[in-house]
Amino acid sequence: xxxxLADVEGRPGGLPLLSxxxxxxWGRRDGSTLRLTEYTRxxxxxxxxxxxxxxxxxxxxxxxxxxxxxxxLRLAGEDETGAIVRRRIxxxxxAAGAEGVAAELADRRLLTVSDGAVEVAHEALLREWPRLRSxxxxxxxGRRLHRRLDEAARAWDxxxxxxxxxxxxxxxxxxxxxxxxxEPELNATERAFLDDSRHASGRAQRRLRLVLAGVASLLVLAxxxxxxxxxxxxxARDQATTAAxxxxxxxxxxxxxxxxxxxxxxxxxxxxxxxxTRGNLLAALIKSPAAIGIVSGDGGRVTGLDISPDDRTLAxxxxxxxxxLIDARxxxxxxxxxxxxGHLRAWGPDDVRFSPDGTRLSVGGTQPVVLEARSARVAAAxxxxxxxxxxxRFSPDGRTLYAVVNDPSDxxxxxxxxxxxxxxxxxxxxVARAPATxxxxxxxxxxxxxxxxxxxxxxxxDPRTLRPLRRLAVGGDTAALAPDGRTMVVGRRDGSVRFVDxxxxxxxxxxxxxxxxxxxxxxAPDGRTAVTTGEDSRAIVxxxxxxxxxxxxxxxxxxMTAVVISHDGRTAYTAGxxxxxxxxxxxxxxxxxxxxxxxxxxxxxxxxxxxSSYALAPDGQTLAIGHGDGSVSLLDARTxxxxxxxxxxxxxxxxxxxxxxxxxxxxxxxxxGFVGLFDASNGRLVRRLPGHTxxxxxxxxxxxxxxMATASADAIQLWTLRAGRPVGSPRAYPSSPAGIADxxxSPDGRTLxxxxxxGVDIVDVRDVQRRSTVPTLPGPATSVxxxxxxxxxxxxxxxxxxxxxxxRTWRPVTRRLGxxxxxxxxxxxSPDGRTLxxxxxxxxxxxxxxxxxxxLGTPLRAVPNHVVEPEFSPDGAYLFAITDAGRSWRWDxxxxxxxRHACAVAGRSLTRSEWNELxxxxxxxxxx
Numbered sequence: 001x002x003x004x005l006a007d008v009e010g011r012p013g014g015l016p017l018l019s020x021x022x023x024x025x026w027g028r029r030d031g032s033t034l035r036l037t038e039y040t041r042x043x044x045x046x047x048x049x050x051x052x053x054x055x056x057x058x059x060x061x062x063x064x065x066x067x068x069x070x071x072x073l074r075l076a077g078e079d080e081t082g083a084i085v086r087r088r089i090x091x092x093x094x095a096a097g098a099e100g101v102a103a104e105l106a107d108r109r110l111l112t113v114s115d116g117a118v119e120v121a122h123e124a125l126l127r128e129w130p131r132l133r134s135x136x137x138x139x140x141x142g143r144r145l146h147r148r149l150d151e152a153a154r155a156w157d158x159x160x161x162x163x164x165x166x167x168x169x170x171x172x173x174x175x176x177x178x179x180x181x182x183e184p185e186l187n188a189t190e191r192a193f194l195d196d197s198r199h200a201s202g203r204a205q206r207r208l209r210l211v212l213a214g215v216a217s218l219l220v221l222a223x224x225x226x227x228x229x230x231x232x233x234x235x236a237r238d239q240a241t242t243a244a245x246x247x248x249x250x251x252x253x254x255x256x257x258x259x260x261x262x263x264x265x266x267x268x269x270x271x272x273x274x275x276x277t278r279g280n281l282l283a284a285l286i287k288s289p290a291a292i293g294i295v296s297g298d299g300g301r302v303t304g305l306d307i308s309p310d311d312r313t314l315a316x317x318x319x320x321x322x323x324x325l326i327d328a329r330x331x332x333x334x335x336x337x338x339x340x341x342g343h344l345r346a347w348g349p350d351d352v353r354f355s356p357d358g359t360r361l362s363v364g365g366t367q368p369v370v371l372e373a374r375s376a377r378v379a380a381a382x383x384x385x386x387x388x389x390x391x392x393r394f395s396p397d398g399r400t401l402y403a404v405v406n407d408p409s410d411x412x413x414x415x416x417x418x419x420x421x422x423x424x425x426x427x428x429x430x431v432a433r434a435p436a437t438x439x440x441x442x443x444x445x446x447x448x449x450x451x452x453x454x455x456x457x458x459x460x461x462d463p464r465t466l467r468p469l470r471r472l473a474v475g476g477d478t479a480a481l482a483p484d485g486r487t488m489v490v491g492r493r494d495g496s497v498r499f500v501d502x503x504x505x506x507x508x509x510x511x512x513x514x515x516x517x518x519x520x521x522x523x524a525p526d527g528r529t530a531v532t533t534g535e536d537s538r539a540i541v542x543x544x545x546x547x548x549x550x551x552x553x554x555x556x557x558x559x560m561t562a563v564v565i566s567h568d569g570r571t572a573y574t575a576g577x578x579x580x581x582x583x584x585x586x587x588x589x590x591x592x593x594x595x596x597x598x599x600x601x602x603x604x605x606x607x608x609x610x611x612s613s614y615a616l617a618p619d620g621q622t623l624a625i626g627h628g629d630g631s632v633s634l635l636d637a638r639t640x641x642x643x644x645x646x647x648x649x650x651x652x653x654x655x656x657x658x659x660x661x662x663x664x665x666x667x668x669x670x671x672x673g674f675v676g677l678f679d680a681s682n683g684r685l686v687r688r689l690p691g692h693t694x695x696x697x698x699x700x701x702x703x704x705x706x707x708m709a710t711a712s713a714d715a716i717q718l719w720t721l722r723a724g725r726p727v728g729s730p731r732a733y734p735s736s737p738a739g740i741a742d743x744x745x746s747p748d749g750r751t752l753x754x755x756x757x758x759g760v761d762i763v764d765v766r767d768v769q770r771r772s773t774v775p776t777l778p779g780p781a782t783s784v785x786x787x788x789x790x791x792x793x794x795x796x797x798x799x800x801x802x803x804x805x806x807x808r809t810w811r812p813v814t815r816r817l818g819x820x821x822x823x824x825x826x827x828x829x830s831p832d833g834r835t836l837x838x839x840x841x842x843x844x845x846x847x848x849x850x851x852x853x854x855x856l857g858t859p860l861r862a863v864p865n866h867v868v869e870p871e872f873s874p875d876g877a878y879l880f881a882i883t884d885a886g887r888s889w890r891w892d893x894x895x896x897x898x899x900r901h902a903c904a905v906a907g908r909s910l911t912r913s914e915w916n917e918l919x920x921x922x923x924x925x926x927x928x
Contacts, residue, residue, distance in 0.1 A: 008122075017121065020048055020109055024042070025038065028042075052108070053110055053129040054130075056110055060104065067101040070098070071094065071098050071105070072135075073136070074150075075111070078147075086126060087119065088118070091117060094187060109121055145175060153190045157189050166193070167194070167197040172201055175194060241272050242274070245272035248264045248271065248277075249264070249277055249279075250280070251918070252264035252280055253265075253284060257557045257578060258906075259294040263902070265277075265281040266281060266903060266906075267915075269899060278856065279855065282856060283857040285592055285898060285901060287554070288554060290586075290588075292904070293582070293583030293904070294583070295326050296579055297580075298324065300579050301577040302318055302562060302579060303317060304364070305561075305575045306352045307564050307567070308358040309356060311567050313328065313358070316562070316575055320339075321339050321365070322337050323337065323363060323371075325373075335374075335375060340365065351392075352364075353392045356394055356397070359372070359373055360379055360398070361373045362394070364388070364403065367382075368403070370382070380420055387407035387408055388405070390406075394419065395463070396445065400425065402414065402417075403440070411433060413429060415428035416466065429466040432456055439477075444485060448462075457472060472502070472505050477518060480522050482527040483525055483527050486502055487499060491520075495515055495516055496509065497510040499530075499542075510542060511546075511549060512548075514536050515534070515538075519561055522563045524569040527544060529565075530542040537556050537557070537559060538552055538560070539552070539553040539554070541586065553582075556574065556580065556582060558576050561575050569587075571585065571586060572586050596887075597887060613626035613654050613882075614657060614869060615658045616871050616873065618661055620874040620875060624657055626654025626655075626657045626668065631645050631647050632654060632678070632683075637878075640890060647683075651671065653670070654668060654669065655670055655671065656669030656695065656698050659680070661701055661703075661705030662705045664680045665680070667699045669710070670695070676689065691715070691717045691726060693712070700744050700752075701745065702745060706722065707720065708721050708745075709752055709765070711743035716743065716754070717731070731768040741782050742782065743755070743784065745786070746786045746807070747786060747788065749765060752764075752765055755782060759779065760781045774793070774795065779798075782825055783825055790807060791806065792806060792833075800823065802816070802848075817836065822841030825867055825868075826838070826867075828879070829850075829872070830893075834850055834851065840867075841866075843861060844862065845860040867884045868882070876893070877897075879893045903928035906928065909927060
C-alpha cells in the first residue's frame with residue numbers, strides 16, 4: 001500500500017491510475033493475494049501507464065491515431081534543463097477535430113480535462129510509454145520550432161494581432177517548411193499567424209524585387225565571376241574528396257585491425273568511387289581472404305574461446321572476466337555480457353568449455369564455475385582455490401570435469417570434479433612445477449587423458465585414477481587431439497609445430513613454423529586439418545596428413561590467444577589480444593575467391609612448357625579442364641562441382657582445349673599433334689582432325705563461329721566449323737627456332753597474331769602469310785589475345801609485363817602493365833573490354849584497368865610457383881584462375897560484391913566518432 005500511495009500521491013489523475021494499476025494487478029493475483037514482487041516486476045504505476053497508453057492508442061482508428069499523436073506531442077514540453085515535462089493547454093487551442101480525441105483519451109485515463117484545459121494525467125506517461133518516447137526522439141528540432149511558433153502566435157493574438165509580432169525571413173521559412181509536413185498539428189491561431197506572416201513577407205519581397213531590378217545589370221559581371229569561382233570551388237572540393245578517399249584507402253592498407261581496415265577501404269569507395277579506391281578495397285579484402293566475420297567483446301583481451309556442439313553459440317571470456325555468448329550465425333549476443341567473478345587472473349586459452357550436450361559451460365579462474373549455457377547463470381560453483389584452475393574438459397557423458405590447477409606453492413595438479421555440484425571426485429594428482437603451462441586433453445571416447453607441457457613429457461593417463469599409463473618425451477606449450485585420439489598436434493615456444501602419433505610415439509616436424517611462441521591449437525572434426533595460432537599474429541592451417549602448410553590466416557592486431565573449429569569443420573574461430581574474434585572460412589565457399597579442386601593439369605615431371613588446358617563454355621555454365629592423364633572433366637561453373645569426366649587423349653596429357661561457338665562440341669588437343677572434336681554432353685569423339693605433329697595451343701574461333709584456327713609449335717591450320725574441314729593444308733611457320741609460343745584469331749576471322757621468341761607477327765588468314773610485325777620493342781612474346789571488339793591486341797612478355805596494342809596503328813595504347821615476377825603466360829579480357837587479367841608462373845593474377853593502365857589492387861594469389869591461367873565469365877562477374885597444381889580458384893570481381901563482402905565481414909559501419917577522427921568537418925555517411 002505504501003508503494004502504491006508513493007507512486008500516485010500529489011499527482012493529478014492519481015485515482016484513475018491507481019484504479020487501473022490495481023485492476024491489472026488483480027488479474028495477476030496469487031490466489032487472493034496481490035504480490036509486491038509482481039507490482040515491482042511490471043513497473044508499478046509507471047509500467048501500467050505505458051501499457052494503458054499503448055492499449056488506448058491501439059483502440060483508435062488510423063485518423064484518430066494521427067490526431068492523438070499531434071495532441072500528445074503538444075502536451076509535452078521542456079523545462080530549463082531540456083527535460084520533458086507536461087504542459088497544460090486550453091481546449092480552445094486544440095486543432096480542429098482534436099476535442100473528440102481528447103475526450104476519448106480522457107475516458108481512457110490518459111488525459112485530464114478540467115477548467116477548460118487539458119493535460120497529461122500522469123507525468124510518467126512521458127517517460128514510460130515507448131511509443132511516445134520514439135515520437136519525441138523523431139523530431140526534436142521540429143517540436144522546439146512548434147513550441148516557439150505556439151508562443152509567438154499566442155503573444156501576437158494577445159497584442160491584438162500587431163504586425164510587428166509576425167515572423168519574417170529565416171524564422172518564417174523554417175516555420176513554413178515544418179508546417180507543410182505537420183498541417184494537422186496546427187490550431188486556428190497558429191494558422192492565422194502563419195498566413196499573416198506569409199502575406200507580410202510577400203509584400204516585403206515585392207518591394208525588394210523592385211530594388212533588385214535596378215542593380216541587375218551590375219550583377220551580370222558578378223555572376224560571371226561567381227561561375228568561375230564556383231567552378232574552381234567544385235574542382236577544389238572534388239580534389240579534396242579524392243584526396244580524402246585516397247587517404248582512407250592508404251590507412252586501410254596500413255591498418256592492423258581487419259574490420260577497421262575493411263571499413264576504411266569501404267568508406268573510401270563510398271566517398272569517391274574510383275579505380276584507385278576500388279583497388280584499395282580489393283587489396284584490403286585479399287589481405288585476409290578467408291575472413292568472413294568479426295565480433296568484439298567487452299572484456300579486452302580474449303583469454304578463452306569455445307563453440308557449442310550445435311555450432312550455434314560462440315562463448316568467449318575477456319581478461320577482465322567478461323563472458324560473452326554470441327549467436328554464431330547472426331553474430332548477436334545471446335544474453336547480456338556477464339562478469340565472472342574470479343576470472344580477472346585468467347590463466348590461458350582454455351578457460352571456457354562447453355559440455356558435450358551444450359547445456360553447460362565451465363569457466364576457469366580463481367573461483368571457477370559451471371554455468372547454464374543458455375542463461376549464463378551459475379549452475380555449480382567449484383570450491384574456491386588460492387591458485388588458478390584452467391584447461392577444463394568435460395567427459396563424454398558430461399558427469400566429470402577434468403581440470404588443471406596451479407596452487408600457490410607453484411605446483412600444478414590435475415583433478416576430477418563433479419560439474420553438477422563442483423565437488424572434487426578424487427584427490428588431485430601432481431603433474432609439474434609452475435610456471436609451466438599444462439595442456440589437458442581428453443579423447444573423444446573418454447577412455448584416455450593426455451597431459452603435456454613445453455619442455456616436459458606427454459603423459460597418457462587413466463581417466464578415473466589419473467594414473468600415468470605411458471610417457472612420451474615430446475611435449476608442447478599447447479596441444480590438440482585429433483578425433484581418433486591417436487594424432488596430437490603440439491606447438492612450442494620456439495614457434496615449431498609437431499604432429500605426434502600417440503600409439504607409436506612417431507614425431508613429424510611440420511614444414512612451416514610460427515615466428516614466435518605457439519599460443520593455441522585445434523583439430524578439425526575430420527582429423528585432416530589442424531590450426532595453430534601464435535604470437536606472430538598468424539594462424540596456420542595445416543594438412544595433418546603430410547604436416548604441410550595449407551594456408552596462413554592473418555587479421556588480428558596483436559597476439560592470437562585462442563582458436564576453435566566448428567563441429568562441421570567449415571569454420572575456424574580465432575581470438576586475440578585486440579579483443580576480437582574472427583571467423584575464418586576453411587572450406588572456401590564463402591569467400592570472394594573460392595578454391596576448387598581439380599586433378600593436376602600436367603605431371604610433375606613434364607618437361608615442355610604448359611599449354612592452355614581449360615575452356616569456358618560460351619554460355620558460361622560449363623568449365624572444361626584437361627588433365628595429365630588425358631581425361632577432360634566438365635565442371636558446373638556456378639557450383640564448381642564436377643558434372644562428368646571422359647577420356648579424350650590416350651597416352652598423354654591434354655594440350656589445347658576450346659568450346660566451339662553455338663554448340664556442345666569441344667576441341668581437344670594432345671601429344672603427337674592429336675586434335676579431336678568431342679561432344680561435351682556425352683564425351684563421344686565426333687571427328688578427328690589431322691594435320692599437326694606437335695601439341696596444340698588453345699584453338700581460336702571467329703566471332704561468327706565459322707572459322708577455327710589451331711596452332712602448334714611449327715604449323716598453323718585453319719578449319720571451317722560448319723563443314724569440319726581444313727582450309728588448305730597445314731602451313732609451316734618457321735619464324736622462330738623455338739617455334740610458336742601462342743596464337744590468337746581476331747574476332748572478324750581475318751587476322752592471326754602469332755607470338756614467338758622473335759616477337760609478334762600479324763598473319764593474313766587468307767594465305768597464312770606474314771603481313772607485318774608488331775613494331776614494339778623487339779623481343780620474345782609468350783602470349784597474345786585480341787580484344788572482344790578486335791580493336792586491340794594484348795601481348796604478354798617473358799619479363800613479367802603485358803602491352804596493349806592498337807590494331808589500327810600497331811602502337812601501344814597504354815604503358816607497360818607489369819607486376820609479375822615470372823613470364824606472362826596467359827591473358828584474359830573482360831567482356832566490356834575494360835579490364836585485363838594476366839597470369840604467370842609466379843602463381844598470381846594481376847587485374848588492370850586498360851584505359852588508365854593502372855593495376856586494380858594487389859595481385860590475386862592462386863598457388864605459388866605454379867602456372868595460373870585466367871578467364872572471365874561471359875557476364876564479367878567472375879574470374880576463373882586455373883592452375884597446374886590441382887587447386888584452382890574463382891574470384892568474384894564485381895565491385896558491388898567487394899563492398900557487400902567488406903561490410904559482411906566487418907559486421908558494422910564506422911562509428912560517428914571514428915568518422916570524425918578520420919574526416920573532421922565532413923557529413924557522416926555510414927557505408928554499411
